[in-house]
Amino acid sequence: MRRPFGAAVLTAPLLLFLLVTFVAPIGAFLWRGVTDDEVRPVLPRTVVALASWNGTGTPGEEAFAALVEDLRAARSGDRGAIPRAAARLNADRPGFRGLLPMTARRVEAPFEGSARAAVLAISEEWAAPETWGAIARAGGPMSSFHVLAALDLRQDATGAIGQAPEDTRIFRAVLLRSLWISLLVTAVCLALGWPLAWLIATARGLPATLLLAAVMLPFWISLVVRTAAWMVLLQREGIVNAALQASGIVDAPLPLLMNRFAVVLGMVHILLPFMVLPLVAAFRGLDPRLPRAAASLGAAPWRVFLRVTLPLSLPGVGAGCILVFIQALGFYVTPALLGGPNDQMLAWFVGFYATRSVNWGLAAALSIMLLVAVGLCVALYGRLAGFRRPGAA
Amino acid sequence: MADPLVRFERVRKTYGTGAAAVQSLDLDIARGELMTLLGPSGSGKTTTLMMLAGFELPSEGRILLEGRDIAQTAPHRRGIGVVFQSYALFPHMTVAENVAFPLSVRGVGRSERDSRVAKALDMVRLGGFGDRRPAQLSGGQQQRVALARAMVFEPPIVLLDEPLGALDKALREEMQLEIRHIHQRLGVTMMYVTHDQAEALTLSDRIAVFEGGRIRQCADPKALYDRPADAFVAGFVGENNLLPGTIEARDGEECSIRLRCGPLVQASAVDCGGRGEACVVAIRPERIAVAGVTASDLGEGALPATVLEAIFLGDHVRLRLGVGDGGEILAKRPAGVGSLPEPGGPAAIAWPEGAAFAFRDTTPRV
Numbered sequence A: 001m002r003r004p005f006g007a008a009v010l011t012a013p014l015l016l017f018l019l020v021t022f023v024a025p026i027g028a029f030l031w032r033g034v035t036d037d038e039v040r041p042v043l044p045r046t047v048v049a050l051a052s053w054n055g056t057g058t059p060g061e062e063a064f065a066a067l068v069e070d071l072r073a074a075r076s077g078d079r080g081a082i083p084r085a086a087a088r089l090n091a092d093r094p095g096f097r098g099l100l101p102m103t104a105r106r107v108e109a110p111f112e113g114s115a116r117a118a119v120l121a122i123s124e125e126w127a128a129p130e131t132w133g134a135i136a137r138a139g140g141p142m143s144s145f146h147v148l149a150a151l152d153l154r155q156d157a158t159g160a161i162g163q164a165p166e167d168t169r170i171f172r173a174v175l176l177r178s179l180w181i182s183l184l185v186t187a188v189c190l191a192l193g194w195p196l197a198w199l200i201a202t203a204r205g206l207p208a209t210l211l212l213a214a215v216m217l218p219f220w221i222s223l224v225v226r227t228a229a230w231m232v233l234l235q236r237e238g239i240v241n242a243a244l245q246a247s248g249i250v251d252a253p254l255p256l257l258m259n260r261f262a263v264v265l266g267m268v269h270i271l272l273p274f275m276v277l278p279l280v281a282a283f284r285g286l287d288p289r290l291p292r293a294a295a296s297l298g299a300a301p302w303r304v305f306l307r308v309t310l311p312l313s314l315p316g317v318g319a320g321c322i323l324v325f326i327q328a329l330g331f332y333v334t335p336a337l338l339g340g341p342n343d344q345m346l347a348w349f350v351g352f353y354a355t356r357s358v359n360w361g362l363a364a365a366l367s368i369m370l371l372v373a374v375g376l377c378v379a380l381y382g383r384l385a386g387f388r389r390p391g392a393a
Numbered sequence B: 001m002a003d004p005l006v007r008f009e010r011v012r013k014t015y016g017t018g019a020a021a022v023q024s025l026d027l028d029i030a031r032g033e034l035m036t037l038l039g040p041s042g043s044g045k046t047t048t049l050m051m052l053a054g055f056e057l058p059s060e061g062r063i064l065l066e067g068r069d070i071a072q073t074a075p076h077r078r079g080i081g082v083v084f085q086s087y088a089l090f091p092h093m094t095v096a097e098n099v100a101f102p103l104s105v106r107g108v109g110r111s112e113r114d115s116r117v118a119k120a121l122d123m124v125r126l127g128g129f130g131d132r133r134p135a136q137l138s139g140g141q142q143q144r145v146a147l148a149r150a151m152v153f154e155p156p157i158v159l160l161d162e163p164l165g166a167l168d169k170a171l172r173e174e175m176q177l178e179i180r181h182i183h184q185r186l187g188v189t190m191m192y193v194t195h196d197q198a199e200a201l202t203l204s205d206r207i208a209v210f211e212g213g214r215i216r217q218c219a220d221p222k223a224l225y226d227r228p229a230d231a232f233v234a235g236f237v238g239e240n241n242l243l244p245g246t247i248e249a250r251d252g253e254e255c256s257i258r259l260r261c262g263p264l265v266q267a268s269a270v271d272c273g274g275r276g277e278a279c280v281v282a283i284r285p286e287r288i289a290v291a292g293v294t295a296s297d298l299g300e301g302a303l304p305a306t307v308l309e310a311i312f313l314g315d316h317v318r319l320r321l322g323v324g325d326g327g328e329i330l331a332k333r334p335a336g337v338g339s340l341p342e343p344g345g346p347a348a349i350a351w352p353e354g355a356a357f358a359f360r361d362t363t364p365r366v
Helices: A002-031 A044-050 A061-076 A081-092 A096-106 A115-122 A129-137 A145-150 A171-202 A205-220 A223-234 A239-246 A260-284 A289-296 A301-329 A333-338 A346-356 A360-385 B045-053 B095-104 B110-123 B139-151 B169-186 B197-203 B221-226 B231-236
Strands: A153-155 A161-163 B006-014 B020-029 B034-038 B060-065 B081-083 B157-161 B189-194 B206-211 B214-219 B241-251 B254-259 B264-271 B278-283 B289-291 B303-312 B316-323 B327-334 B346-350 B356-360
Touching: A002 A360, A044 A061, A044 A129, A061 A081, A061 A096, A061 A115, A081 A096, A081 A129, A081 A360, A096 A115, A096 A129, A145 A153, A145 A360, A171 A205, A171 A260, A171 A301, A171 A346, A171 A360, A205 A260, A223 A239, A223 A260, A223 A333, A260 A301, A260 A333, A289 A301, A289 B081, A301 A360, A333 A346, A346 A360, B006 B045, B020 B045, B020 B214, B034 B045, B034 B197, B045 B060, B045 B157, B045 B189, B045 B206, B081 B139, B095 B110, B095 B139, B110 B139, B139 B157, B139 B169, B169 B189, B169 B197, B189 B197, B197 B221, B206 B221, B206 B231, B214 B221, B214 B231, B231 B241, B231 B278, B231 B356, B241 B264, B241 B327, B254 B278, B289 B327, B316 B346
Parallel strands: B034 B189, B034 B206, B081 B157, B157 B189, B264 B356
Antiparallel strands: A153 A161, B006 B020, B006 B060, B206 B214, B241 B254, B241 B278, B254 B264, B278 B356, B289 B346, B303 B316, B303 B346, B316 B327
């Protein structure tokens, strides 16, 4: 019992560090994808009043009265609260960004008669069930709104889940695109990295060192710099186009930048070492007597490769592929700089919603989707190949 | 030899500009023979095996297999079975798949393949282990799988490169007998490489003793032990007392040698010069008779000695004896025969005629 305890004490600082700098912030961020806490503080009574509403038709007088009361209270409180709630509601139903502050301003003055008539007089929008549905959905504290939105789904006022409107359906396509680009990059890395790794693993002395250094060299240069270098190379008046035109291969400059080709090229360049290094380790761990034994037993070189060398390098192939694929899935800078609008991957949208449209909930939900996709890939790999050490098959 | 299965003709192998790993090798291996290449590490025996297997190319000379020069034949076309030092079993295949490998690459049909694999596994007493992975087997079992795999396609010759090196002593001795029995039962030709002289004596029909890239002697185990051709073989195969001295007189085979430590002894000249030349006298420890008496009591030719140490080893006793001026002789005698001489006490030693051999002094003394 002493040893595990001692080990736990020794690793405690690291665990604490990870908890504080990694698990906690990421957890807090992802938490925002499944919670909703911007509308409830502003419209507490309205949310309660809507709890018994069935989602069809306009809600009753008590909901309107609660809305008026909430908005009056909010106007006298924190000045940023109403715009924040309006922004959140606007993400669900466009138009709310203006509607809520305007309604709040107009109901401040006392009025005669029913709250329902007064509010409907401000805007006909308040007659639509979906307007109230948006408030009900944003009532929190937990919410499936962002996660559903990340899957191009939405809930209507009655709680039924359906497809998002055609023109806002993008995330499933983005996820498929991200998976496809990652797969493509992994395949290209494998095709290029396998022979290179074989060469490095079988070379001896100085050539092996130089080859390995050449593979490792890109690690010493910032990812942004390497990506920017590709922009210089591939642009319309760039080196590649100039060379192609000068040699007469093409008449007009080729569109090499802002497309899928540039994205895959840049990503392969950055991720290749992650494929080569596990493969080199796998090849180096391979007993050199095994191919010899196979040859002595009558196997021609191609058969030695297919039946001995290739199967024994598979754990390395698996490790390399999973490393490259997972990293590719989360790529952000390279597609953003080298790709066109149709080459952006999931991480770009996370960045977009987190920083530009300030929709933290959706950004978090997209991150959850990315995390789940990666988790599924790792689980699939574990199921197919097992989590063994490379070379210890 | 009329029709050798394998013939090495003036084979030489050099690496780069260094000394030759194998210098002008001539060796015939007969059909059905178990030939052992015995020698210390770096003596060229493994290089010789690898040249026959096709993983090394001779720099000069020819290697004939069944009368054909195989210099241009790729390893996988030679059809020679090889058992490697570390077994080299394929870790990703089961035992049965390992043994079936040489058959499947030869396009042998499934049903025949299965029956031959089963037969081969039975031969090495591993029937029923076919579904295991090599990693689940003990070292001795892995070795047997490697043997079955190298023999299942019925090659004309099986090469074994220090196959028992990784096993402990008891298992090694058991496997030696097993290999010998398989060889006797199937009559397959085998070339066996080892640095363990006891193993070579146990297994072999003939032994080629390698040293410095040359064959020092090639003979059957008894001849090798009883009539070593030079001082190296005398010292390497079995235990021997090697006593330096100078030839005082020579009469044909018989010579008188003045040992460096003093006494004058008689020995049969095997490979030595004439009067005045340096030589070593080799006497097997078990041929030396020791008595706890003075030399004159043992008869003519006996040497006076002092018992330095007596080591009891169960079945026999090893005696370290001081002879003359600083000379030391090792003697063995069966335990339980007579009483042990007391250390420090006087003794007399003698050996029968023909038990001592004189060789040219070539071994560098350490």
